[in-house]
Every structure is written in C-alpha cells, then in structure tokens.
Amino acid sequence: MSNNNLKEQVLNIISEHRMGVLATVENNKPHLRYMTFYNDGLTLYTPTKMDTEKVEEIRKNPASSILLGFEDKGQSDAYVEISGKTTINESLELKIKFWDESFTQWFDGPEDPNYVFLQIQPEIVRILNVNGELPQELIL
Numbered sequence: 001m002s003n004n005n006l007k008e009q010v011l012n013i014i015s016e017h018r019m020g021v022l023a024t025v026e027n028n029k030p031h032l033r034y035m036t037f038y039n040d041g042l043t044l045y046t047p048t049k050m051d052t053e054k055v056e057e058i059r060k061n062p063a064s065s066i067l068l069g070f071e072d073k074g075q076s077d078a079y080v081e082i083s084g085k086t087t088i089n090e091s092l093e094l095k096i097k098f099w100d101e102s103f104t105q106w107f108d109g110p111e112d113p114n115y116v117f118l119q120i121q122p123e124i125v126r127i128l129n130v131n132g133e134l135p136q137e138l139i140l
Contacts, residue, residue, distance in 0.1 A: 003138065006127060006138050010138055013069040014037070014082075015039060018036050018037055019034060020066055020067055020069075022064060022065075025057060026053070045120070046117060050090075050114045058086045063083070064118075066080075067080070070129075078128065079127075082126075084121050087118075087121070092111065095111070
C-alpha cells in the first residue's frame with residue numbers, strides 16, 4: 001500500500017473515532033486512561049485540566065502513545081497506534097475550536113485557565129488489522 005493511501009486510512013480512522021486510550025509514563029511505567037481526541041491532520045489533541053497528573057507526567061516525560069479506532073465489532077477492526085511527543089497547548093483559539101458544551105461539567109468556558117489540551121505530535125504511526133494484513137507503518 002502506498003504511503004498516501006496509508007495516510008488516508010489513518011486520517012479516516014482518527015477523524016471518525018474520538019474515544020481512545022492515552023498512555024503516558026509514570027514512575028517509568030505506562031499509565032493508561034480513556035480520553036477524547038480531536039485531530040488536525042495527524043496531530044492529535046485531547047482536552048484536560050491543567051491540574052491533573054497527566055500534565056505532570058507529560059512535563060516529566062513527553063513520550064506518549066495513543067490507540068484509536070477499535071470498535072469491538074470483530075477481530076478485524078482496523079485501528080491506529082500512535083507514538084509521539086506530547087506538549088501542553090493553552091491556545092485560546094484551540095480551546096474555542098474544540099469547545100463542547102459537555103465540558104461545562106469541568107470548565108467554566110473556553111477561557112477557563114484550567115482548560116488545556118495535550119497536543120500529540122506523532123513520531124510513529126502504525127495501522128493494524130486492515131483486511132487481515134500485517135501492521136503497516138506510516139512514514140512521516
């Protein structure tokens with residue numbers, strides 16, 4: 001499969017699946033949790049509170065991994081595995097762009113200083129379970 005076709009498949013999966021697993025590093029071990037993801041191209045964003053352990057973990061070690069796409073419809077569901085570098089993004093423009101009214105249970109609005117995004121810049125992207133094929137890596 002060409003790199004362009006592979007990238008298109010990856011973009012389709014990450015654009016259509018908002019719920020996924022975020023893994024950060026805590027005490028040299030993986031720490032996983034479900035998160036909601038948004039994307040701009042291959043760059044992923046997930047909203048969080050500034051005063052969470054996720055933010056502290058990212059400050060200590062920016063390495064993270066994400067799983068997106070598996071829907072439990074069967075063993076052949078395609079999904080992506082993304083490893084990358086994570087930063088904290090406090091951009092008001094981004095906070096407005098991805099604001100959802102459901103966030104009001106955690107934040108006072110887009111201008112709430114505790115409302116931030118983890119921004120994941122992919123370094124390795126793998127797509128798995130595509131028509132029974134072996135995992136494929138997108139060349140970035």
